[in-house]
Each structure stands twice: as C-alpha cells, then as structure tokens.
Amino acid sequence: MTDALFLALSALAIWSGWRVFRVDSMVRASFQLMVSFIAVGLIAVLLAAPYIGIATIFMMAVEMMVMALFMVMFMMNPAGLNPMVMVHQHRFSVAAGSLAFAGLSAAVLLSDLPVRPVPEGAEVVRDLGHELLGPSMLIFETAGVTLLATMIGAVVLSAHSGRYGASDAGSRPPGLTPGGAPAGRKPEGGGGHHHHHHGGH
Amino acid sequence: MIVATLALLLALPPLIWAAAMFDRIGTGRGAIVMGPIRNGAALMLRPNTETEAPDRLNRLLAPGWYLALALVGLSVVPLAPGIVATDLSTGLVLWGACEALTVVVVFLHGWSPNAPLPLIGAYRYVAIGLPAMLLSMFVLIGAALPAESLSVVEVVEAQRGLWNVVRQPLGLPLFMALGLAITLRGPFDYADGAELAGGTSAEESGPALALWQFARASMLVAFSAMAAAAFLGGHLGPVLPGPVWLLLKTLAVMAATVAAGRFFARMPPARMLTFLWVVLLPLSFVSLALVGVEVLE
Numbered sequence: 001m002t003d004a005l006f007l008a009l010s011a012l013a014i015w016s017g018w019r020v021f022r023v024d025s026m027v028r029a030s031f032q033l034m035v036s037f038i039a040v041g042l043i044a045v046l047l048a049a050p051y052i053g054i055a056t057i058f059m060m061a062v063e064m065m066v067m068a069l070f071m072v073m074f075m076m077n078p079a080g081l082n083p084m085v086m087v088h089q090h091r092f093s094v095a096a097g098s099l100a101f102a103g104l105s106a107a108v109l110l111s112d113l114p115v116r117p118v119p120e121g122a123e124v125v126r127d128l129g130h131e132l133l134g135p136s137m138l139i140f141e142t143a144g145v146t147l148l149a150t151m152i153g154a155v156v157l158s159a160h161s162g163r164y165g166a167s168d169a170g171s172r173p174p175g176l177t178p179g180g181a182p183a184g185r186k187p188e189g190g191g192g193h194h195h196h197h198h199g200g201h
Numbered sequence: 202m203i204v205a206t207l208a209l210l211l212a213l214p215p216l217i218w219a220a221a222m223f224d225r226i227g228t229g230r231g232a233i234v235m236g237p238i239r240n241g242a243a244l245m246l247r248p249n250t251e252t253e254a255p256d257r258l259n260r261l262l263a264p265g266w267y268l269a270l271a272l273v274g275l276s277v278v279p280l281a282p283g284i285v286a287t288d289l290s291t292g293l294v295l296w297g298a299c300e301a302l303t304v305v306v307v308f309l310h311g312w313s314p315n316a317p318l319p320l321i322g323a324y325r326y327v328a329i330g331l332p333a334m335l336l337s338m339f340v341l342i343g344a345a346l347p348a349e350s351l352s353v354v355e356v357v358e359a360q361r362g363l364w365n366v367v368r369q370p371l372g373l374p375l376f377m378a379l380g381l382a383i384t385l386r387g388p389f390d391y392a393d394g395a396e397l398a399g400g401t402s403a404e405e406s407g408p409a410l411a412l413w414q415f416a417r418a419s420m421l422v423a424f425s426a427m428a429a430a431a432f433l434g435g436h437l438g439p440v441l442p443g444p445v446w447l448l449l450k451t452l453a454v455m456a457a458t459v460a461a462g463r464f465f466a467r468m469p470p471a472r473m474l475t476f477l478w479v480v481l482l483p484l485s486f487v488s489l490a491l492v493g494v495e496v497l498e
Binding site for chain 2: 027028031034050051054055057058061062064065066068069124125
C-alpha cells in the first residue's frame with residue numbers, strides 16, 4: 001500500500017515537473033510546479049515526517065501563488081492565458097539538466113544511505129523542534145533573514161524601472177489641466193508638495 | 202476514525218443548509234428555509250455558460266477543490282474524546298495548508314474562465330487572502346502553545362481548565378478575519394463582490410455555480426468547527442454530550458461570522474492591504490507574544 005502510494009506520488013511529481021516546461025503560461029507552470037511539490041510533500045508524510053511534509057505543501061501553496069502573481073506582474077505577457085514558449089537557452093539548459101541529473105543520480109547510487117526505520121511512537125515533530133531551535137538555530141535564522149533580505153532587494157531593484165519608465169513616475173496620475181498638479185488623492189506625508197515643486201521645472 | 206468520518210459526512214449537509222439560511226436572514230433574498238434548496242435545484246437545471254478560450258480543466262475542478270479543502274480542513278476537528286477523522290500530530294499545519302490552497306483555488310476559479318471581471322476578482326483576492334492567511338497562522342500557533350502540540354486533539358484537551366477565548370482574547374476575533382476571507386464574505390469579499398457582478402463567479406451559472414456556493418458554505422462550516430475547537434474548547438462542556446457542544450459552538454461561530462460579514466464595511470483593496478499588514482498582523486504578533494509570556498509563567 002505504502003509502496004504503491006510512493007510510486008504513484010513519485011510519478012505525479014515527475015510528470016507535473018515535466019509539464020512545467022511544456023505548458024504555455026506562467027500561471028500554469030507555477031501551479032504544475034506546486035502539484036509536483038505537493039506530491040513530494042506527501043512522500044515526506046509517508047516517510048514519517050508529517051511536519052516537514054505538510055509544511056512543504058503549505059509553503060509551496062503560498063510560494064507558488066506569490067510566484068505566479070509576481071511573474072504575471074513582471075512578465076511581458078501579463079494575463080498569463082496567452083500562449084508563450086516556456087523554454088529558452090536550449091543547449092545550456094540541456095547540458096545543465098543532464099549534468100545535474102548525472103550528479104544527483106551518482107550521489108544517490110554511490111552514497112551509503114542510512115537504514116534506520118523510525119520507531120513506532122517516536123515524537124518526530126518534537127525532535128525536529130528541538131533541533132531547529134537548538135543546535136541548528138543559528139543556521140536557520142541566518143538563512144531565513146538572508147533570504148528575506150534578498151527577496152526585498154530583488155523586488156526593490158526590479159520594480160523601479162518599468163516598461164513605461166520609472167515606476168513612481170508612471171504611477172502618478174496626470175494633471176487635470178496641462179502641466180497642473182497630479183489629480184486624485186495626494187500622497188501622504190507631504191510628498192505631494194515636493195512633486196508639485198518638481199513638476200514646475 | 203470511520204465513525205468520525207461518517208458522522209461528519211452526515212452532519213455536513215444540514216450544517217451547509219443552516220449556513221445558507223444564516224446568509225438569507227434579513228437580506229430579503231427569498232424564503233429562508235426552503236430558499237437554498239429551491240435556488241440550488243434551479244441552478245442544477247440551468248446549463249453552464251461557456252467563455253472564450255477558458256482553461257477547461259481548472260474551471261471544472263475549482264469548485265470541487267474548494268469543497269475538498271473544506272472537507273480535509275474539517276477532518277482534523279475532534280468530535281468527542283478519541284473520535285477524530287484525521288488523527289494527525291500536525292493537524293493545525295494541515296488546516297493551514299488547506300487555508301493556503303484555498304487562496305490558490307479561488308485564484309484559479311477567477312483565472313480559468315479567461316474573462317476580465319473574474320480575473321480582477323482573482324488578483325484582488327490573492328493580495329488580501331495571503332496576509333489574512335498569514336495572520337491566522339500566528340493566531341493558531343498561539344492556540345497551540347499552551348497545548349505544547351500541533352495536534353488539534355491536544356489543543357482541545359489543553360482547554361479543559363480555561364478556554365483559549367478567555368486566555369487569548371485577541372485570538373478568536375483575529376481568526377474570524379481569516380474566516381471572512383476564506384469564505385469570501387463581507388469585508389474580505391474581494392473575490393466574488395457585487396461590484397464585479399459576482400467577481401470570480403461572474404461567468405458561472407448552472408451546476409458549477411451551485412457547487413461553488415455549496416463549497417463556500419462548507420468552508421464556513423469547516424472554519425467554524427476549527428474556530429470552536431481552537432478557541433471555544435471544542436467538544437468540552439458540562440451535562441450535554443461532546444458532539445452536541447461542538448455542534449452548538451460551531452453554529453454560534455457560523456452565526457457570528459455571517460453577522461460580522463454584514464456588520465463591517467468593505468474598504469478599497471489598497472486600504473485593506475495596509476490595514477492587514479500594519480494593524481491586524483502586528484496585533485497577531487502581540488497576541489502570540491502575550492501567550493508566550495503566559496505560558497512561560
């Protein structure tokens with residue numbers, strides 16, 4: 001039963017992972033990747049890691065939703081339903097893919113994998129918590145803060161220059177009269193005065 | 202496990218009916234008791250509408266996924282001591298995964314018809330739904346801390362002395378914000394709002410719309426049962442048997458959620474986004490910190 005589930009979930013993970021590169025829209029690709037990760041998360045549940053497995057499903061649902069949204073925001077094909085080619089740099093991708101596959105296969109086949117079945121009634125979630133908030137705390141906290149800073153930095157860097165010029169200039173509404181003050185709600189914190197002054201030059 | 206699953210499946214249709222009745226009280230949308238059945242039957246006889254170049258698979262499956270997520274979320278709630286459909290040591294995380302996937306499903310429901318109004322509803326909903334889901338997780342961690350477990354069974358057992366709603370007064374109101382968001386209701390109904398002619402459901406009719414409404418009502422039941430278990434002591438209570446207490450508390454949370462959806466006005470999406478990130482999310486941090494201090498003592 002467990003073996004059949006494992007095989008079915010592995011097949012689903014591989015198939016949906018392959019579909020990521022064959023579908024023609026960013027939204028479809030994101031959610032195919034999500035299906036792949038959900039299958040991997042369920043395999044982790046089968047491997048007696050309920051927290052890691054279900055947390056993977058949870059994180060990937062949020063992550064792929066955000067990714068789909070951001071890709072649609074930053075891509076040239078905003079709606080996501082119009083067909084587009086999802087692969088590029090063919091030769092480089094083929095080489096990188098083959099190399100990664102060979103390396104990972106070699107690692108799986110050559111390394112001495114531990115055979116230690118989890119004893120019945122082991123408190124795996126509690127053990128994981130003690131590990132994460134004990135010996136590994138520094139690593140995880142550092143990695144978490146670094147990732148957060150990277151994400152904020154990437155968005156700040158990529159969000160400023162838009163297709164229609166600087167994003168803060170593009171988002172300012174035009175004036176009611178030619179060259180007049182921007183229409184609509186004034187930005188908070190006295191920013192409106194500065195813009196008005198700047199616009200007068 | 203089998204007893205609990207059967208009991209849930211038997212109790213769900215009447216509860217969904219009750220949810221639909223709550224939604225009708227005082228709105229003048231037809232008969233309160235028979236209205237939901239009549240409208241549902243009428244929808245089943247109508248054809249589904251077609252749109253131009255839709256994503257057929259996701260359009261077909263979205264209402265079913267929504268219902269499935271409600272059922273999975275409901276399955277972690279214990280009905281009585283020792284009777285629970287999914288006895289999982291990480292039940293709260295499973296509920297969180299259902300919340301997160303609900304945002305995905307509502308997005309796909311709006312994205313798949315390939316039509317403007319549903320798409321606007323879908324994008325608006327993601328922006329509001331994700332932070333609402335985030336704050337609910339902090340609140341649920343607060344409910345898990347006194348139990349020292351992520352299992353919903355343990356969370357209920359830890360409330361034998363004092364219910365979490367008294368111990369953590371901020372928890373239930375903040376969790377209700379999530380309930381409004383995942384059941385597309387009132388101040389958080391950015392997906393299916395009337396100003397978008399039904400939003401993600403604007404292009405739907407017939408059985409697909411009937412199933413979507415059915416799933417939305419079952420999500421209200423699942424959320425209310427979860428809120429009752431996490432904050433109101435679940436099946437705990439004097440004199441009456443456990444499942445009756447859980448039923449009464451679930452109905453009370455359902456009524457309160459529907460009332461909150463009517464009472465609070467909806468803000469423009471941008472202002473709601475600020476409100477969520479700047480007011481509600483820090484409030485959930487405060488709630489969690491207070492629980493932490495209390496547990497340490």
